[in-house]
Amino acid sequence: MRFLTLLALLFCLAAPAVAQDGTIATNNGSSTEQVFTDAAIATKIRDILGELEGYEDVRVSVSQGIVTLKGTTLEVGQLEELQRLVGRVEGVVAIENGVTISTDVRRRLAPMMERFQLRFWQVVAFLPLIGIAIVAFALVTWIGLFVARRRQPWDRIAPNAFIAxxxxxxxxxxxxxxxxxxxxxxxxxxxxxxxxLGAAGIIGLAIGFAVRDTVENFIASVLLSVRQPFAPNDAIEINGDEGKVIRLTSRATIILSFDGNHIRIPNATVFKARIKNYTRNPERRFEFDIGVAYGTDLAAARELAQRTLADLPFVLDTPAVSIWTTELHGSDIGMRLTAWIDQRETGLLAARSEAIRQVLIAFEAAGIEMPEPTYRLMMDGGPAAPADTLAPRPEPRPEVQNVAAKMESDLEHIVEVEREMEREDLLSADAVKE
Incomplete structure (x- = not known):
């Protein structure tokens, strides 16, 4: 009996105590649980890294929740991603990252070769589809180019060849x-x-700012070709430059000055300038000033000048001749005479010159004095000679001289020759004028 009691006591001392809930309590239970947790963390991290590329050389160890990483990776991005992945695993207390970037040339080139081979075989697999895409691109482009090459309906729709x-x-x-x-x-x-398209838009915007003047000139050329503010051989004035229009190109307006010089004006300047067109209205007025002496019957002088101008064969009846007194000078009274001509038949300068001559003849025949500034010369040999003996008076010549628009015709011939030398011209005689 004593033997059995002693045996039971020894068994109780040697065997672990059993808790009331059926679990076995040990003196090092907490240490065993921590070892199990560290192993689970390490296993989970290895499983995660095993599913990803680039972490084959990474070694993981865990102690008391502290993860130690060693090894190498190929890219900095993989190194940063490794830190983030390990930090998200449950139970990780801290991370000691000893992973570095690999400098092994063979290992670093291997992924590139793999990617190259992968892309190559992808391209090979896509070759039939690429061929179909190229054929579709060529077909659509050819159709567009074929339509663009046709003269109709673009020549009929557009106002001129430039717009077409x-x-x-x-x-x-x-x-x-x-x-x-x-x-x-x-x-x-x-x-x-x-x-x-986004890149093309940004590049186009930058180029537009760089060549702003060129773009402005091009847009002005388009608008001028549509508006047609003048026609070939029109006599115009643009910012003080006068001449006959030769042509309108995609860059400039070319005119022939009355001195025979070529003047090239940028279309952007022409579009914004004040244009004076002398040819659009066939009737044109010329004017000149004369002076009569104080004491002259102004009404009689005005009537005589008006009748003289109205009787000239090249002066139009409508609008009528106009004459009025302008101002009082020191030695005479100023008068302005105006009349109208048809510049298609009569030259402006020739008509003005002949009108002045005829009025002077009529005034001299009527005894109307037209004084000039008088200078008295004192000579030692005697008194000064009278003014009327210094120069003989001209004989009246009432016949009307030729005032045909010969100079204008000659300039028009020069313009036509110039226009035949170059084909580019945005002006059209049949276009609707502004």
């Missing part, structure tokens, strides 16, 4: 863009088109 060429260029660009869209849609890469 612009329409053709727009169609060509639209055809290329349309073909590109179709090709990218076949390849499933339409998102790339947005990137291309």
């Amino acid at each position: 060429d612009i329409l053709r260029a727009v169609i060509r660009v639209g055809a290329v863009i349309g073909g590109l869209v179709v090709a990218l849609d076949i390849l499933g890469a339409t998102a790339l088109l947005s990137t291309i």
Whole structure:
């Protein structure tokens, strides 16, 4: 009996105590649980890294929740991603990251070669689809170019050849863009088109600012070709430059001055300038001033001058001749005489010159004095000679001289020759004028 009691006591001392809930209590229970937790953390981290590329050389160890990482990776991004992944694992207290970037040339080149091979075989697999996309692009582009090359209906729609060429260029660009869209849609890469167009828009904006004057000049050329403010051989004045219009090009307006010089004015300047067109209205007025002496019957002088001008064969009846007194000078009274001519038949300068001559003859015949500034010369040999003996009076010559528009005709002939030398011209005689 004593033996059995002693045996039971020894068994109780040697065997672990059993808790009331059935679990076995040990003196080092907390240490065993921590070891199990560290192992689970390490296993989970290794499983995560095993599913990802680039972490094959990373070694993981965990002690008391502190994760120690050693080894190498290929990229800095992988190193940062490793830190983030390990930090998200439950139970990790701290991370000692000893992973560095690998400098092994063979290992670093291997992924690149793999990617190259992968891309190569992808391209090979896409070759049939790429061929179809190229054919679609070529077909759409060819159709657009074929339509753009046709003269009709663009020559009929556009007011001139310049605008027709612009329409053709727009169609060509639209055809290329349309073909590109179709090709990218076949390849499933339409998102790339947005990137291309966005980059093209930014580049176009930068170029537009750089060549702003050129763009402004081009737009002015388009508007001038549509508006047609003048026609070939029109006599115009632009910012003080006068002459006959030769042509309107896509860059400048070329006129022939009355001195025979070529004047090239940028279209941007022409579009914004004040244009005076002398040819648009066939009737044109000329004017000149004369002076009569104080004491002259102004009404009689005015009537005589008006009758003289009205009787000239090249002066128009409507609008009528106009004459009025302008101002009082020191030695005479100023008068202004105006009359109208048809400049298609009569030269302006020739008509004005002949009108002055006829009025002078009529005034001298009527005894109307037209004084000039008088100077008295004192000589030692005697009194000064009378003024009327210094020069003989001209004999009246009432016949009217030729005032045909010969100079204008000669200039028009020069302009026609100049126009035949170059084909580019945005002016059209049949176009609607502004």
